[in-house]
Amino acid sequence: MTTETVRISFHQLQETLQRILQKKGxxxxxxxxxxxxxxxxxxxxxxxxxxxxFPRFLEYLDxxxxxxxxxxxxxxxxxxLERWDGQQGPGNLNAWTCMExxxxxxxxxxxxxxxxxxxxxxxxxxxxxxxxADAGCIGICFTNTIPNLPPWGGKxxxxxxxPLVIAIPRDGGHIVLDTAMSLxxxxxxxxxxxxxxxxxYEGGFDNGGNLTRDPSEILKTERPLPxxxxxxAGLSLALDLMAAVLSEGLGTAGIGELGTEYRVSQVxxxxxxxxxxxxxxxxxxxxxxxxxxxSSAPAGGDEKIFYPGEKTLRTRQENQTQGVPVELKLWQSxxxxxxx
Amino acid sequence: MTTETVRISFHQLQETLQRILQKKGxxxxxxxxxxxxxxxxxxxxxxxxxxxxFPRFLEYLDxxxxxxxxxxxxxxxxxxLERWDGQQGPGNLNAWTCMExxxxxxxxxxxxxxxxxxxxxxxxxxxxxxxxADAGCIGICFTNTIPNLPPWGGKxxxxxxxPLVIAIPRDGGHIVLDTAMSLxxxxxxxxxxxxxxxxxYEGGFDNGGNLTRDPSEILKTERPLPxxxxxxAGLSLALDLMAAVLSEGLGTAGIGELGTEYRVSQVxxxxxxxxxxxxxxxxxxxxxxxxxxxSSAPAGGDEKIFYPGEKTLRTRQENQTQGVPVELKLWQSxxxxxxx
Numbered sequence: 152m153t154t155e156t157v158r159i160s161f162h163q164l165q166e167t168l169q170r171i172l173q174k175k176g177x178x179x180x181x182x183x184x185x186x187x188x189x190x191x192x193x194x195x196x197x198x199x200x201x202x203x204x205f206p207r208f209l210e211y212l213d214x215x216x217x218x219x220x221x222x223x224x225x226x227x228x229x230x231x232l233e234r235w236d237g238q239q240g241p242g243n244l245n246a247w248t249c250m251e252x253x254x255x256x257x258x259x260x261x262x263x264x265x266x267x268x269x270x271x272x273x274x275x276x277x278x279x280x281x282x283x284a285d286a287g288c289i290g291i292c293f294t295n296t297i298p299n300l301p302p303w304g305g306k307x308x309x310x311x312x313x314p315l316v317i318a319i320p321r322d323g324g325h326i327v328l329d330t331a332m333s334l335x336x337x338x339x340x341x342x343x344x345x346x347x348x349x350x351x352y353e354g355g356f357d358n359g360g361n362l363t364r365d366p367s368e369i370l371k372t373e374r375p376l377p378x379x380x381x382x383x384a385g386l387s388l389a390l391d392l393m394a395a396v397l398s399e400g401l402g403t404a405g406i407g408e409l410g411t412e413y414r415v416s417q418v419x420x421x422x423x424x425x426x427x428x429x430x431x432x433x434x435x436x437x438x439x440x441x442x443x444x445x446s447s448a449p450a451g452g453d454e455k456i457f458y459p460g461e462k463t464l465r466t467r468q469e470n471q472t473q474g475v476p477v478e479l480k481l482w483q484s485x486x487x488x489x490x491x
Numbered sequence: 492m493t494t495e496t497v498r499i500s501f502h503q504l505q506e507t508l509q510r511i512l513q514k515k516g517x518x519x520x521x522x523x524x525x526x527x528x529x530x531x532x533x534x535x536x537x538x539x540x541x542x543x544x545f546p547r548f549l550e551y552l553d554x555x556x557x558x559x560x561x562x563x564x565x566x567x568x569x570x571x572l573e574r575w576d577g578q579q580g581p582g583n584l585n586a587w588t589c590m591e592x593x594x595x596x597x598x599x600x601x602x603x604x605x606x607x608x609x610x611x612x613x614x615x616x617x618x619x620x621x622x623x624a625d626a627g628c629i630g631i632c633f634t635n636t637i638p639n640l641p642p643w644g645g646k647x648x649x650x651x652x653x654p655l656v657i658a659i660p661r662d663g664g665h666i667v668l669d670t671a672m673s674l675x676x677x678x679x680x681x682x683x684x685x686x687x688x689x690x691x692y693e694g695g696f697d698n699g700g701n702l703t704r705d706p707s708e709i710l711k712t713e714r715p716l717p718x719x720x721x722x723x724a725g726l727s728l729a730l731d732l733m734a735a736v737l738s739e740g741l742g743t744a745g746i747g748e749l750g751t752e753y754r755v756s757q758v759x760x761x762x763x764x765x766x767x768x769x770x771x772x773x774x775x776x777x778x779x780x781x782x783x784x785x786s787s788a789p790a791g792g793d794e795k796i797f798y799p800g801e802k803t804l805r806t807r808q809e810n811q812t813q814g815v816p817v818e819l820k821l822w823q824s825x826x827x828x829x830x831x
Contacts, residue, residue, distance in 0.1 A: 227769065227770075228601075229600075229601030229602075229763070229769040229770055230571065230599070230600035230601040230602075231570065231571040231600040231601050231602050231603070232600070232601030232602045232762060232770065234770065259570070260569075260570035260571040260572070260600055261568075261569030261570040261571050261572030261604075262569075262570075262571050262572045262602065262603075262604050262760075263571070263602075264601075264602050264762070266770075289733060289736070289737070298783075301787055301790070302784040302785075302787055302796045303794055303796065303797075304789060304790055304792070304794035304795045304796040304797070305784065305787030305788060305789060305790055305796045306787065306788050306789070306790045306791070307786075307787040307788050308787075309783050309784045309786065309787045310784065315726075317726070317729040317730075317733070319729065319732045319733065319736065326728070326729065326732060328725045328726060328728075328729045330719065330722045330725065330726065334719050334720065334722070352702075352720060356790070360790055360791050360792060362692075374790075377719075378718045378719025378720075378722050378723060379670065379674050379717075379718025379719055379723060380674065380692060380718075381794070381797075382670040382674070382718050383718060383719060385668045385670065385798070385799035386655075386657070386668060386670065388666070388668075388780065388784065388798060388799065389657040389659065389666065389668045389799065390657075391780060392659050392666060392776075392777060392780055393629060393657070393659065395776055395780070396629070396659065396764060396772050396773065396776060396777065397629070397762060397764070397770060399773065399776075402776060402779065402780050402783075403780065403783070404779050404780055404782075404783035405779070407783075420602075420760075422572060422604070422737060423569070424736060424737070429567065429569040430567075430569055430572065430574065430606075430737060432736050433736065433739065436732075436735055436736060436739075436742060437732060437736065439742065439744050439745070440728065440731060440732055440735070440742050440743065440744055442744075443638075443649050443742075443743070443744035443747075444642040444645065444649045444650065444728065445642075446647075446649065447641055447642055447645030447646065447647040447648075447649045448645060448646050448647050449644060449645060449646070450641070450644055450645055450646040450696070450700055450714075451646070451700050452644070452700060454643055454644035454721070455644050456642045456643065456644040456645045457643075457644070457721075458725070458728060459725035459728065459729065
């Protein structure tokens with residue numbers, strides 16, 4: 152981060168966010184959980200979706216896109232699979248509740264799923280992957296979004312940059328993949344633009360339809376490059392359709408008609424691998440895969456070999472010890488909100 | 492295809508393959524199904540994994556990597572989720588059986604899953620997506636492979652180019668995504684090399700560690716580009732771990748130790764969306780998503796906007812009418828095998 156930052160203890164950061172949310176109408180318990188998830192996201196180094204996103208979350212509360220007291224409700228059930236309605240409640244609390252329910256379904260049926268409609272942005276998707284893995288479950292979840300990615304062969308946004316999360320429990324730190332459908336997020340491109348830097352790899356199309364590393368060009372055309380080009384575009388459509396169909400909620404097309412990203416649809420899937428009697432996970436098998444990738448000769452560039460979640464764990468430990476970095480101006484404004 | 496091809500009726504093609512498989516020890520019923528899946532794959536235009544792959548399949552039978560009479564056996568069950576052992580039987584028959592079982596579990600529990608170990612290459616992964624969608628199910632399946640993709644930041648193969656399949660039923664033709672983890676398959680790169688063509692986009696690294704469009708360079712370094720670079724590499728690891736952990740079978744690392752790709756691990760997941768009473772799929776919702784992507788202004792290049800499965804359907808119809816294209820030399824050698 153290039154702007155001036157201060158390091159705040161995790162406890163102080165969470166408490167500050169919690170007090171603000173209570174002033175916005177959250178119950179103490181729900182304010183505490185939501186604040187913890189925001190603070191953990193920043194602590195884990197996912198700065199774009201943690202405290203930096205908190206002001207926009209407050210704005211959505213003020214505009215009534217998000218109802219602070221709404222809780223998700225079960226709509227229908229078919230054994231291992233349930234449909235829930237998020238009632239436009241806070242996205243991170245809704246997602247947390249539905250992943251908890253998914254874990255319970257997996258305990259009961261071996262695997263379980265919840266499809267959630269009428270919810271809001273879940274902030275960091277990886278949160279619910281860590282949640283599932285902490286509970287001894289393989290967790291898969293995904294959300295749809297407002298249209299912000301063109302289909303392959305098109306130049307207007309018709310797909311969502313839908314994050315896909317896959318988490319696998321591991322004693323020494325879970326494997327948690329949290330990947331959106333574009334190579335670079337809008338947040339990452341915005342940061343690069345502000346710093347006057349080119350992207351490390353071509354990340355989208357310029358006005359002439361050519362691939363470019365210039366983030367300002369891509370932010371203008373709104374044509375970020377899907378992962379695997381036509382493949383990521385196809386995966387985005389598949390995730391959107393599954394989320395909308397299973398929840399009977401809005402698809403990306405429908406969210407686009409709202410003009411603002413709310414009332415999104417999500418899916419949570421878990422497999423219980425905590426029980427040695429059934430599908431218990433062999434830690435040695437996971438470790439051998441990680442040892443195997445780390446045994447490759449380095450490619451020789453700047454990139455090191457990491458498994459998904461490995462960098463997160465390092466950043467978490469550093470920020471836990473040294474304090475969570477928060478932009479000074481943001482921190483000051485948060486403190487102002489507490490005392491207002 | 493550049494080599495001389497003949498168009499064979501689907502029926503004649505299937506019958507020819509079936510007769511060869513019966514001579515190799517397949518029961519008539521199993522020979523018929525396996526032959527149908529090979530023939531359908533070529534009919535659908537996935538030439539690399541259809542009849543073109545049949546000689547290598549026969550070779551694996553001769554080398555006893557594949558046991559023609561072995562059938563998958565259930566190992567353990569936990570409600571909606573089951574573990575099966577493929578007994579090193581033919582990969583396409585094993586996968587078909589396990590997707591059938593997954594569909595049955597989804598009918599019973601809303602969603603269901605089967606993890607399969609000790610199986611063999613399933614040929615076209617999309618086959619089992621079409622199978623699930625034909626049964627009114629959303630289907631997800633994936634397989635691991637021998638190491639043939641480097642981890643991001645590394646230059647030696649440590650990951651599998653694990654295909655991921657997602658299928659969503661649709662009245663006018665299913666949405667079936669069938670995507671490996673590299674931008675271009677080894678098969679596609681080999682074809683481009685033979686034709687002396689550059690790849691449309693950078694598809695891997697050359698000897699100097701630079702991205703290149705030259706397929707012969709990538710075939711030499713064995714460094715194809717994962718979809719979304721570090722993202723596809725992470726997704727590959729996650730799919731491999733899920734397949735190996737849930738089946739208690741071999742991971743990519745373990746398959747690598749065998750030296751030849753057999754005894755792979757796979758996962759099949761279905762959600763039953765055929766029943767209006769429960770999670771019935773609203774066709775209008777699916778159609779609106781397809782209409783939405785097709786409504787984008789074209790990007791202006793050679794690429795048209797397709798949903799996953801759209802091109803397959805066109806090719807299928809064309810090949811069904813005109814006959815399935817098979818390389819003349821291959822067709823002659825297959826006929827020889829029948830009469831030998």
